[in-house]
Amino acid sequence: MASCRCRLHRASDAIVVFQNSLVNATTNAKRCDMRTQIVDSKIEALDGIRGAAVLMVMLYHFAHVTRVSHSGIDAIFYKVALTGWVGVDIFFALSGFLISGILLRSKNSDGYLRSFYGRRALRIFPLYYLYLGFLFFVLYPLISNKVSGAESAKVAAALDAWPWFVFYLSNVKQAIAGVFFGAGAGHLWSLAIEEQFYFIWPLIVLLASEIALIYVCIGLLFLGLIVRIYLSMHGVSPEVIYVFTPGRIDGLISGSLLAVFVHRNLLRPTCFLLKGPPAAFLLFIVALIAFGSRAEASPLIYTVGFSILALIVAGLINSARYSSTRSVFRTRALMLMGKYSYALYIIHPIIREAALRMLGKPRLLFGSQLPWQVAFSAGCVCMSIIAALISWHIVEKHFMALKDRLFPHRDLGSPAFGGHKPRSRAESPGNFEVIDPNRNATAKTPPI
Numbered sequence: 165m166a167s168c169r170c171r172l173h174r175a176s177d178a179i180v181v182f183q184n185s186l187v188n189a190t191t192n193a194k195r196c197d198m199r200t201q202i203v204d205s206k207i208e209a210l211d212g213i214r215g216a217a218v219l220m221v222m223l224y225h226f227a228h229v230t231r232v233s234h235s236g237i238d239a240i241f242y243k244v245a246l247t248g249w250v251g252v253d254i255f256f257a258l259s260g261f262l263i264s265g266i267l268l269r270s271k272n273s274d275g276y277l278r279s280f281y282g283r284r285a286l287r288i289f290p291l292y293y294l295y296l297g298f299l300f301f302v303l304y305p306l307i308s309n310k311v312s313g314a315e316s317a318k319v320a321a322a323l324d325a326w327p328w329f330v331f332y333l334s335n336v337k338q339a340i341a342g343v344f345f346g347a348g349a350g351h352l353w354s355l356a357i358e359e360q361f362y363f364i365w366p367l368i369v370l371l372a373s374e375i376a377l378i379y380v381c382i383g384l385l386f387l388g389l390i391v392r393i394y395l396s397m398h399g400v401s402p403e404v405i406y407v408f409t410p411g412r413i414d415g416l417i418s419g420s421l422l423a424v425f426v427h428r429n430l431l432r433p434t435c436f437l438l439k440g441p442p443a444a445f446l447l448f449i450v451a452l453i454a455f456g457s458r459a460e461a462s463p464l465i466y467t468v469g470f471s472i473l474a475l476i477v478a479g480l481i482n483s484a485r486y487s488s489t490r491s492v493f494r495t496r497a498l499m500l501m502g503k504y505s506y507a508l509y510i511i512h513p514i515i516r517e518a519a520l521r522m523l524g525k526p527r528l529l530f531g532s533q534l535p536w537q538v539a540f541s542a543g544c545v546c547m548s549i550i551a552a553l554i555s556w557h558i559v560e561k562h563f564m565a566l567k568d569r570l571f572p573h574r575d576l577g578s579p580a581f582g583g584h585k586p587r588s589r590a591e592s593p594g595n596f597e598v599i600d601p602n603r604n605a606t607a608k609t610p611p612i
Contacts, residue, residue: 210258213495215502217254221357222512222548224248225351226541238533247452249460252354252475253415255351255509259358260419261426265507267369268427280366282571286563288362288506291555292355295510296329299348303514305348317547318346332359336406340406348514352408354508360409361416374424381421385471387412392467402461414474422478433486441479442489448476500549507552514547 183540227245268277304319311319322329323346328337334345335353362396370379383397392411395404425431452459459465483489493499501508519540 192437208499209413209474209490209493210262210481211502212495213254213481213484213502214258214505215498215500216493217251217258218501218505218508219498219545220251220254221250221351221509222248222545223541224251225513225516226544227537238537241534241537243334243453243457246457247449247459250449250452253470253473254477254480255354255505256358256412256415257474258420259361261423261478261481262419264369264420264423265427267366268374268423271370276370277366279571281362283567284362286567286571288355288359290559290563291507291510293330294559296326297380300326303348315346318343318350321345322347322349332356335409339404339408341388342401344403344407345604347517351437351509352512357409357412358416361413365420366418375426378421381417381424384417385411385421385474388412388417389467389471392470396463396467402463402466406460412470414470417479418474418478419481422482426482427475431482436490437479438483438486441483443478444476445480448473448527474587504549504552504556507555508548511551511555512544512548515544517553519544519547524569539604 223245225248227242229250267276270279273279300323304323308316308319308323321343322342325334325337325341325345328334329349329352332346333356334349337355338344338350338353344353370375388411391408392405395408395411431437437438450466455462455465462469480489484493523540525532526540527536
């Protein structure tokens with residue numbers, strides 16, 4: 165009897181252990197699915213943030229046709245649209261965050277530098293140099309005899325500066341000349357700054373430990389602020405400060421600092437970190453509106469303001485990874501624009517110029533330019549999206565397909581970003597990898 169009871173107890177214990185194992189496995193599977201959904205949402209939210217950034221930049225450029233406001237509502241629209249320059253700082257912070265995340269996860273892999281530089285070149289160079297070829301060999305020869313005054317001088321300056329564009333130094337040339345280039349070339353300064361960052365930053369990440377990298381980032385943030393204050397005190401124009409690399413590293417470095425914190429799993433989703441940055445971002449936009457037109461030319465904004473904005477945007481990116489802010493940036497329209505934001509950013513100025521030459525000056529309706537402005541902006545956005553889609557299917561995706569073949573990327577993972585053996589996924593229009601820690605798959609987030 166005692167032997168029989170002992171066997172029954174053992175069988176009962178085995179059944180309980182088996183049931184507990186099933187429950188634990190089911191619970192872990194559910195948690196895994198939940199975390200997978202969260203990571204997918206994070207990727208989509210970053211797409212949406214990028215889409216919002218490029219939309220802000222486009223509206224900033226398209227709204228320049230309403231420099232003369234004829235009614236109160238025109239003035240309000242104009243002031244809101246002129247805050248769109250903030251979109252460039254969002255691009256900078258996103259690039260710093262995503263690029264640094266890739267570098268931190270792959271720095272100990274074989275071919276670290278070769279893989280990074282090769283993949284960057286395949287993603288960025290084709291469209292950029294094709295666009296330069298169109299500007300210098302097609303557009304400028306066609307319009308050089310049809311423009312006059314200040315616009316003619318800007319076109320001539322851009323033609324003379326072609327080597328600076330080729331080597332991603334156009335922002336340096338603009339700082340020396342103290343003027344923005346016209347007719348589709350003036351916006352390329354930000355791409356020059358990013359390419360300079362891509363060239364130098366991988367070496368710093370490779371040589372510095374993660375703790376040292378935190379101090380490097382903090383030091384560079386202070387350096388950017390000091391450079392801008394110094395230049396401002398010595399009478400350097402806001403146009404020069406705005407495009408000068410040492411004074412514009414705040415966004416890239418704040419995003420990189422966030423990447424180190426995430427990589428080391430140092431951030432927790434506290435209420436302050438999740439709710440504070442979106443509120444601070446909205447307050448910053450309101451402050452820019454209160455400053456009036458060209459707030460970025462105000463000494464307070466282009467010195468301390470740039471530093472504050474960089475930290476706010478980094479916080480916004482972190483917030484969008486967890487909080488309800490994520491749902492705002494997961495709208496279809498923003499995600500679509502985020503996927504094709506690189507081409508949208510490059511192409512949209514010539515869409516604007518072509519539309520202005522076809523349509524002429526803004527027209528009044530009931531004493532307001534706003535109806536014309538809204539129609540003009542919407543039309544230019546739609547045409548820019550069409551051009552970006554054409555660019556992707558004719559040019560970009562074919563070079564993207566070569567990335568894994570020529571420069572395979574090995575991601576070693578991190579506690580925050582993912583596992584050690586990522587599987588490939590279908591290519592999308594993106595160029596930044598964010599790792600899903602539960603599926604060990606590489607998902608794509610679009611480029612600048």
